[in-house]
Amino acid sequence: MEHKKILLIEDDTILRENTAELLELEGYNMITAPNGKRGISEALREIPDLIICDIMMPEIDGYGVLEALSDHHKTKHIPFIFLSAKTEHKEVRLGMDMGADDYLTKPCEEEDLLSAIRSRLAKSTLLQAAGEHPQQLEQEATTGNLKNLPELIAFLNDKGELQSFDKGELIYEQGDRIHQIYLINSGVVKCFTMDENGKELITSLRKERSFLGLEQLLENGAHHESTAALEAAELLVVSKQEFVDILQDNQQLTLELINLLADDINHIKEQLLQMAYGSVRRKTAQTILQFAEILNDSTQDQIRISRHDLASVAGIATESLIRTLSQFKKNGWIAIEGRNIKILDLQALELME
Secondary structure, three states: OOOOEEEEEOOOHHHHHHHHHHHHHOOOEEEEEOOHHHHHHHHHHHOOOEEEEOOOOOOOOHHHHHHHHHOOOOOOOOOEEEEEOOOOHHHHHHHHHOOOOEEEEOOOOHHHHHHHHHHHHHHHHHHHHHOOOHHHHHHHHHHOOOOOHHHHHHHHHHHOEEEEEOOOOEEEOOOOEOOEEEEEEEOOEEEEEEOOOOOEEEEEEEOOOOEEOHHHOOOOOEOOOEEEEOOOEEEEEEEHHHHHHHHHHOHHHHHHHHHHHHHHHHHHHHHHHHHHHOOHHHHHHHHHHHHHHHHOOOOOOOEEOOHHHHHHHHOOOHHHHHHHHHHHHHOOOEEEEOOEEEEOOHHHHHOOO
16 A cells, blocks of 8 residues: 655754654655745655645745645645644634645644544545546636626635625735735725824725735735725635636636726826825815715715724825814715714715815
């Protein structure tokens, strides 16, 4: 009987040696690497049956290892288990969303590790016995037939993972590694950056059927801005690699997404020009209209929005915005009840100079 080959990537020398010895006693052929860079090289050279990988390592961390091996046709189907001291739910979810088959936390019971290894190897064997990765072939047959944005959105509704975010909850932060693409299924999301003084600047508002993360789709670095739910939101999530694979199979769809990005960029440019050159009164009026359009189907409905978020989009100080809102209310152009703002004179706001 052929012994399965396992690659263990771990920077802690004692833990690496002890784990390797344990698995060798169980009959596995062990290959080890002290960091992510060496681990990638060993994986491509040896093509192991399974990979166990730490996350916090020098050179390249575990997320980088998984991303690199997922991109390579020789290693993309190898079962991958994270073994890490990072226990936060966000870290576990990120690891699984990136495509890891399992996530074990240190210290790990020997039987838990052995059970995970047996399970993942058995699954891999069954898939190979059924054919050359039939799930992948089925997915390729499906994704290769997407012709336009509505079909892509329908596909994501069927195949994407639905994640819920409460009002104010961060979706990803500026500087986070780019692993996923998001489609807003419901709710409103704000994109923002922080200046050197820690002041928040909202760069755009996104609503239902809008994508997040496309601007950095082909980068292996980090997000250029943060995103958070402006109100309770549900997002459909797919891995960046899966999204890239879809685009590679569908040229017309790629062109439609380029046009969509161009429209988004033009909209953001208009907003930035308004922030740079508009008067405080005009900035305030245009921002109210913008929020009304995003949050409601009708500009006659009330919008519930914080003064801070209004000021961030308008690019003015909160104190200046409050004074301007008071003047608008006095003139009868808007009504204010707590956080609720209702437009009473749409034309006055539209013609504001």
